[in-house]
Amino acid sequence: MTDVLDRPEAGDTLRVVGTRPARPDGVDKVTGRATYGADFTMAGQLVGKILRSPHAHARIVSIDTRKARALPGVKAIVIGTDFPDQASEELAGGEGASNIRDIALNCLARDKVLYQGHAVAAVAATSSSIADAALALIDVKYEVLPHVTDVEAAMAPDAPLLDETRFTTGLETKPDKPSNIASRMQLKRGDLADGFASADVIVEGRYITPAVHQGYIEPHACVASFGADGQCQVWASSQGQFMIRAYCAKILNIEASDIRVTPAEIGGGFGGKTTVYIEPVALALSKQAGAPVKIVMTRDEVFRATGPTSGAVIEVKLGAKSDGTIVAADVVLKYQAGAFPGSPVGAGAMTALACYNIPNFLITGYDVVNNTPKVAAYRAPGAPISAFGVESAVDELAEKLGMDPIALRLKNAVHDGDKAAYGPTFKNIGYVETLEAIANHPHYKAPLGPNQGRGLAVGFWFNVGGESTAAVNIVEDGSAVVISGNPDIGGSRASMAMMAAEVLGLPVEHVRPIVADTASIGFSMLTGGSRTTFATGMAVTQAAQKVVEDLKRRAAEIWDVAVDKVEWVNGSAVCLDAAKAKPDLTLAAIAGQSAKTGGPIGATIALNAQGAGPGFGVHLCDVEVDPETGHVSVVRYTAAQDVGKAIHPSYVEGQVQGGAVQGIGWALNEEYVFDGKGAMENPGFLDYRMPVASDLPMIDAVLVEVANPRHPFGAKGVGEVPIVPPLAAVGNAVSRAIGVRMHDLPLSPPRVRAAIDAG
Amino acid sequence: MSQLDYLAPASAEDAAKALAAGGDTARPLSGGTDLLVQLRAGRLKPGLIVDLKKIPGAIGIREEAGGFVIGAATSGAALGEHAPLVRAWPGVVEATNLIGSTQIQGRASMAGNICNASPAADSVPALVAARATCVVVGPTGRRTVPVEEIPVGPGRTSLAPGEFVLEIRLPPRGFHAADAYLRSIPRTEMDIAVVGVAVNLTLGVDGVITDARIALGAVGPTVIVAREAAAVLVGTRAEDDVLARLDEAARAVCRPISDKRGTAEFRTKITGVLARRVATIAYARAKERI
Numbered sequence A: 001m002t003d004v005l006d007r008p009e010a011g012d013t014l015r016v017v018g019t020r021p022a023r024p025d026g027v028d029k030v031t032g033r034a035t036y037g038a039d040f041t042m043a044g045q046l047v048g049k050i051l052r053s054p055h056a057h058a059r060i061v062s063i064d065t066r067k068a069r070a071l072p073g074v075k076a077i078v079i080g081t082d083f084p085d086q087a088s089e090e091l092a093g094g095e096g097a098s099n100i101r102d103i104a105l106n107c108l109a110r111d112k113v114l115y116q117g118h119a120v121a122a123v124a125a126t127s128s129s130i131a132d133a134a135l136a137l138i139d140v141k142y143e144v145l146p147h148v149t150d151v152e153a154a155m156a157p158d159a160p161l162l163d164e165t166r167f168t169t170g171l172e173t174k175p176d177k178p179s180n181i182a183s184r185m186q187l188k189r190g191d192l193a194d195g196f197a198s199a200d201v202i203v204e205g206r207y208i209t210p211a212v213h214q215g216y217i218e219p220h221a222c223v224a225s226f227g228a229d230g231q232c233q234v235w236a237s238s239q240g241q242f243m244i245r246a247y248c249a250k251i252l253n254i255e256a257s258d259i260r261v262t263p264a265e266i267g268g269g270f271g272g273k274t275t276v277y278i279e280p281v282a283l284a285l286s287k288q289a290g291a292p293v294k295i296v297m298t299r300d301e302v303f304r305a306t307g308p309t310s311g312a313v314i315e316v317k318l319g320a321k322s323d324g325t326i327v328a329a330d331v332v333l334k335y336q337a338g339a340f341p342g343s344p345v346g347a348g349a350m351t352a353l354a355c356y357n358i359p360n361f362l363i364t365g366y367d368v369v370n371n372t373p374k375v376a377a378y379r380a381p382g383a384p385i386s387a388f389g390v391e392s393a394v395d396e397l398a399e400k401l402g403m404d405p406i407a408l409r410l411k412n413a414v415h416d417g418d419k420a421a422y423g424p425t426f427k428n429i430g431y432v433e434t435l436e437a438i439a440n441h442p443h444y445k446a447p448l449g450p451n452q453g454r455g456l457a458v459g460f461w462f463n464v465g466g467e468s469t470a471a472v473n474i475v476e477d478g479s480a481v482v483i484s485g486n487p488d489i490g491g492s493r494a495s496m497a498m499m500a501a502e503v504l505g506l507p508v509e510h511v512r513p514i515v516a517d518t519a520s521i522g523f524s525m526l527t528g529g530s531r532t533t534f535a536t537g538m539a540v541t542q543a544a545q546k547v548v549e550d551l552k553r554r555a556a557e558i559w560d561v562a563v564d565k566v567e568w569v570n571g572s573a574v575c576l577d578a579a580k581a582k583p584d585l586t587l588a589a590i591a592g593q594s595a596k597t598g599g600p601i602g603a604t605i606a607l608n609a610q611g612a613g614p615g616f617g618v619h620l621c622d623v624e625v626d627p628e629t630g631h632v633s634v635v636r637y638t639a640a641q642d643v644g645k646a647i648h649p650s651y652v653e654g655q656v657q658g659g660a661v662q663g664i665g666w667a668l669n670e671e672y673v674f675d676g677k678g679a680m681e682n683p684g685f686l687d688y689r690m691p692v693a694s695d696l697p698m699i700d701a702v703l704v705e706v707a708n709p710r711h712p713f714g715a716k717g718v719g720e721v722p723i724v725p726p727l728a729a730v731g732n733a734v735s736r737a738i739g740v741r742m743h744d745l746p747l748s749p750p751r752v753r754a755a756i757d758a759g
Numbered sequence B: 001m002s003q004l005d006y007l008a009p010a011s012a013e014d015a016a017k018a019l020a021a022g023g024d025t026a027r028p029l030s031g032g033t034d035l036l037v038q039l040r041a042g043r044l045k046p047g048l049i050v051d052l053k054k055i056p057g058a059i060g061i062r063e064e065a066g067g068f069v070i071g072a073a074t075s076g077a078a079l080g081e082h083a084p085l086v087r088a089w090p091g092v093v094e095a096t097n098l099i100g101s102t103q104i105q106g107r108a109s110m111a112g113n114i115c116n117a118s119p120a121a122d123s124v125p126a127l128v129a130a131r132a133t134c135v136v137v138g139p140t141g142r143r144t145v146p147v148e149e150i151p152v153g154p155g156r157t158s159l160a161p162g163e164f165v166l167e168i169r170l171p172p173r174g175f176h177a178a179d180a181y182l183r184s185i186p187r188t189e190m191d192i193a194v195v196g197v198a199v200n201l202t203l204g205v206d207g208v209i210t211d212a213r214i215a216l217g218a219v220g221p222t223v224i225v226a227r228e229a230a231a232v233l234v235g236t237r238a239e240d241d242v243l244a245r246l247d248e249a250a251r252a253v254c255r256p257i258s259d260k261r262g263t264a265e266f267r268t269k270i271t272g273v274l275a276r277r278v279a280t281i282a283y284a285r286a287k288e289r290i
């Protein structure tokens, strides 16, 4: 399949794309009718529950399930050794590669538990209270081991080792001692020493960000049914039904075509639902019990055993000429991976300097295991963390040079044709335009009040394309159904319907978009990497174009004219053959007689979309600090982003606003707090403080449209970029408001008051 | 499996009897915004829930002998809509109205807030500063108890088995008097007080403070009545130097712990800050009434 489509001809006017119709999934969601993961039930379904480790690090000496099995109403119990043994194997499926053995061990531990909350056993019973009682009857003997939750403590040579057979990869020489540092990676350009030697000004800082959770409202939930003939069904909320199918097939050693996964409506994922926790467990329980099993996590389980993203230490040293030209950058990133390797440090490193043209740099990243839950993708995984360090340092540089923060960034900005710090050469980027959008925004010049500060930060995300399948089927009355395989986490059904409607010339209300199960449409990579509107949208558009070609052929047949004498205009075939002067044939008219022209009308396109356009965001934040309480209020916030082309501007703005809000939460109050035994102390929304509506001003989203010529309508991914700048935008605003550079997140009242007191 | 019974008696006497019969595992229910949450989280496993809302007078506000009598299960929203109460006790009402959100306000009661016995409960410092009392009903009769004597430690009350709070009484309001409450939370709502301070003042016609009562929340296992801090205000017009001494005196009586919600040092500092701010608000409110 070709991956590049012709752009609509110049002068073409779009009728649907770029407008703001109500989303097709909206009414069900606001009336409570949408079926989320926990809403699905089957006759005879059992309740599945999971026993979790009370220890942050321990060897499992024995698991005795006899008493629990004897409890009336208990129908199945599984432990880690009930899963087939797994070889260590990297699987592409999530956002980045994942090791299937680690995923299986994270679903159910085998020899060791690696964090408090690590799943140890699961039961299926006829009621919730019986399941609870059964969990209490499972006797697990642990040999408690020393634990380590802090990233730098985990890197220390004498740290307790999570895996005695793990040796750091990516070093020049093979190490002779095992380590919690799973890997080291480096990106470099030029000569760092020369660069710093030529600098007039140097800034240096060490920054810390805590582990934070994606905080989706909907806990993980699934129903699994393992048929007596080996055919399985799973209903689950996730970012990818094909991901669930692939992981369950591998973990349970089942042929993938024997598993049919139906995506439930999803109540937020933000990257956190790009892996499995409960689906293989529910299937294993269902197999043993001979009945469907439903598992619904509690919020406590979500916090203790899913997500989060890495806590990290970021060291940044920048050297610049007195005119602001940055000549050298040394960035060290230490990211926690949690129980198994796979922190997003790679993406953190690749994005760290992506906005800047710097002749000499070295970026070193460490992927470090520690006794906290295995990290999962979180919106632009890794990028907000490194951006916090780099953008704070650039802000400090601007202050030291007495330079305007936008002027400093413009001076060092990447342009089309520049080689990105992570390798490729930029094409069709809108970074400078986005900086200018903020420079020209009234917010940038608005006066500040007492105790207020203004912070600016920029951010970058790659955005991806990849494999997608979509089908467009014409219904006999002339309406259309668009089928794709990507769970709608941000308004993508609206975008799919709009792109199809645009091509078909139908009003968008006549195009019904659905997200199908794994047996009803071909493969699509999961919804992640800001890929769906770009890649699946490309498949939808091509399928609609194929349908239009077919409709033209059918009209030509009906009229008995040459196909090239038929044009498709606003949903009707128009006859260009002056000799035959036929009245236009509407889509409904052609659909109504499809049997005479070759049968049902529809097209499926499967492709591997290339050429996703990278995205840049520039955020401007005003805060007011209460100098006595240390309380920070965000009083004004403007976020500009190059989005290529906004298919549905409201939902693009929603993505920009949502990303900014999550980033503001990360900056201000969110953090995993562990006690001395490595247990999470705040596994609920009371003490894990995400922002509430009254904490926030309206986020002003400014859409900059520098088209991506590789997408039929010019779209770029938009969902992830907006969480990259806010940590530093807020941090820079607070630092400027109080006159003290803030290095550690979150900027909670105690920390800000302490900084003010320390001067 | 365990059993949970539910009763909704129609008289205070029946409720006391049922609670006494239920023993240790019986629990009164007002709004349920603590009880039901704790039940679902598995932190509490009651065998009997006695819903008080069917008892005559359990919901409602009446003026009596110049003061107010508030039924135990009266919601925060109802308090906020009662104009005479808001005018007489703005601090008590604003403290209660800080509890939770609009949804929670439709249910949450002051009696539940008192008897849940959280050191951070918002309405309790305001009630203590107001010298409010509880009418406690038990199997052996009724007694009147100052609010500060009900909670005795985190999650513990002085109520005997079978006893419950039927009413909360606010004393008659003198002239030129007003109260105020502020709390410090990291966010702007849906949070738990890191520090809460209530100040209740009475002024003379000349604007000089003749009576002051200050109560501090979340800086000790139970609400702290800051008598020395209150004494700093009496005889003054809450001028800046007085407020500075108030700040110091309030900090001096704090006994906070360090936990995930804030360090002891931070809590102590904020107590002083809030004492100043709340005294200023209460003073301004009282002065308007001269």
Ligand SMILES: Cc1cc2nc3c(=O)[nH]c(=O)nc-3n(C[C@H](O)[C@H](O)[C@H](O)COP(=O)(O)OP(=O)(O)OC[C@H]3O[C@@H](n4cnc5c(N)ncnc54)[C@H](O)[C@@H]3O)c2cc1C
Residues within 6 Å of the ligand: B027, B028, B029, B030, B031, B032, B033, B034, B035, B036, B037, B052, B072, B073, B098, B099, B100, B101, B104, B107, B108, B109, B110, B111, B112, B113, B114, B115, B116, B120, B121, B122, B123, B159, B163, B164, B165, B166, B190, B191, B192, B193
């Ligand atoms: C989302 C949310 C936010 C919250 N925010 C806050 C907040 O900001 N500030 C705050 O202080 N609290 C907050 N709370 C806690 C709770 O809402 C308050 O403590 C509320 O006042 C409890 O009142 P209730 O009527 O719902 O009590 P219930 O849940 O009915 O009872 C609480 C306890 O008191 C006992 N009890 C109830 N009534 C009586 C009685 N008449 N006599 C004797 N014992 C009784 C019950 O047995 C139970 O142990 C919040 C709770 C939730 C769920």
